[in-house]
Every structure is written in structure tokens, then in C-alpha cells.
Amino acid sequence: MKWIERNETCWCGSNLKAKKCNCGISEALDGYSKKGYKIPKRSLIKDEKTIEGMRASGKITTKILDEVATLIKPGTTTEEINTFVHNRTLEMGGIPAPLNYNGFPKSTCTSINEVICHGIPSPDRVLKEGDIINVDVTTILDGCYSDASRMYAVGEISENAKRLIEVAKESLDIGRSVVKPLATTNDIGAAIEQYADLNGYAVVEDFGGHGVGLQFHEDPFVFHFDTGEPGMVLLPGMTFTIEPMLNEGTYECNILSDHWTAVTADGMLSAQWEYTLLVTKDGTEVIAY
């Protein structure tokens, strides 16, 4: 027993000592390790207290994303969305994680049309009919992080934009559906890429999902495409995001001179949705959406 000590509580969630548990995880990990898969450090497997904390944090993130919908209309500025996210987070006892994170100047990311992610809210950016926007909210509550984002339509949007938003959401759900104990991070990426391909969209490669829980960005990194490499084995109690960005045109992106805003290289539309997930005994629980 290399990965799990015999007297340790088994990682599978059975609450049995490893030597009494017959889930097979310990033996499976030895096999995976020999094949070159990354095995999560024990610290990536959250205890019940942390998971409870993340659920409470996730409720705030999800509620704010629900409420943001009411602001999405022509005439609203992204600064107003930022102020709303900031104030609601504080009112519910949380801290907006983006503010001052690696120098990010605002409390949420607002990414419109050709902006892939990390759009900076501004009083100068006014929503207009036909825009599509991603709002990304990350809450810290009692040290526990939850991170989620959604797409919103401003008034009537084009059929093309509608389909992109839908397929991006479906690709996230398909990525989620392959997650279970002993699946790997590369299974997630491969499933998302295949679905995007099938629908004629490109997957952004420069950003990925990530472990989340006691920090904003933890291991593992979750690629949204098939890297051709094994990736990390997933186990019950791991918490991470999946957050695929799908582009109408090229997968290539540029970063603007503000050092944050990522835009499609060809100016075509991009869409993204994000969940924070917990790996359970047989699948996932959504912590924030």
C-alpha cells in the first residue's frame, strides 16, 4: 500500500480503514502510477469540514449568478455588474476573490462577445442589444473558495450566438458527466474537445479548469482538450472547476495591453460556462454553477 496507509481512512469515502475497504482504489492507484498518471496529493482530497465550507461558499456564488441575470439589459455598464457582485458578496459574508488577485483590479470578470475571459469591468463598457456576456464569480467564505460563471444574452441575440452559448454549456455538462473516481483529467478534456469539434467550434487551449477549495487555483490543472497525456487521477473528495471556452472561429487568443483581457485572435465570438465540482463516490456534486 503505497498511496494509502493501511490504517488510514480509505480515500473512497467508505469511512473504513484502507485495510478493511475493498473499493480497489489503493491497488488501482499503483497501476495508474506505473502508467505515468499523476496521483493527487492527499491534501487535494478535502475533508468534510472543507466540503461543507465550500458548499456554503458555492451557495453565495450561485445566488449572485442568479441575481446578475436581472442586470443584463441594454444600458447596464460592466462597472454596475461589478459593484453588484462586490456588494452582494460582502452582504452575504463573503469576499470577492478576484479583487487584487495577482493585481486584478475588480471583483468579477465580465467578458463580452470576442472576449474569451478575464474581461475587466469598466464604466465605459455599456451593454448593448445583441451582446453576449460571461460573468465569472469567485467567492471566499471562511477561507473556502467557489468559482462559477455563466453566459447571458443582452436582449435579442443572433442564432449563431445562441448556438455557441448552448454548445458551450453542453460541453461543460459532457465534461462533468465523465467525472467519477478513477477517471482522469484528460478524460474531461477529451470529451469536451470531441463535442466542440463535432459542433464546429474550437476549444481555447491557453486557459483551463483548476483545483479550487482552500485556494483560488490549486492542482490539478484541467485541460479542455485531449493533451495526449495521462493527466491526474480523480478521487472522491477532490474539488475542481471545469470551464471550457469555445470559439466560433480560431482557438487562438491575444491578451490586451491591460495584461488581463483575453480576446479571440480573429474577433469572432467566444463563450464559457464554469462549475465548481466535488468528486463523489460515483460521480459529481455541483458546488457552484
Ligand code: MF3
Ligand atoms: N474566475 C477565473 C477562473 O475561473 C479566474 C479569474 S482570475 C482574476 O479561474 F484575477 F481575473 F479574477
Ligand code: CO
Ligand atoms: Co475557475
Ligand code: CO
Ligand atoms: Co471562474
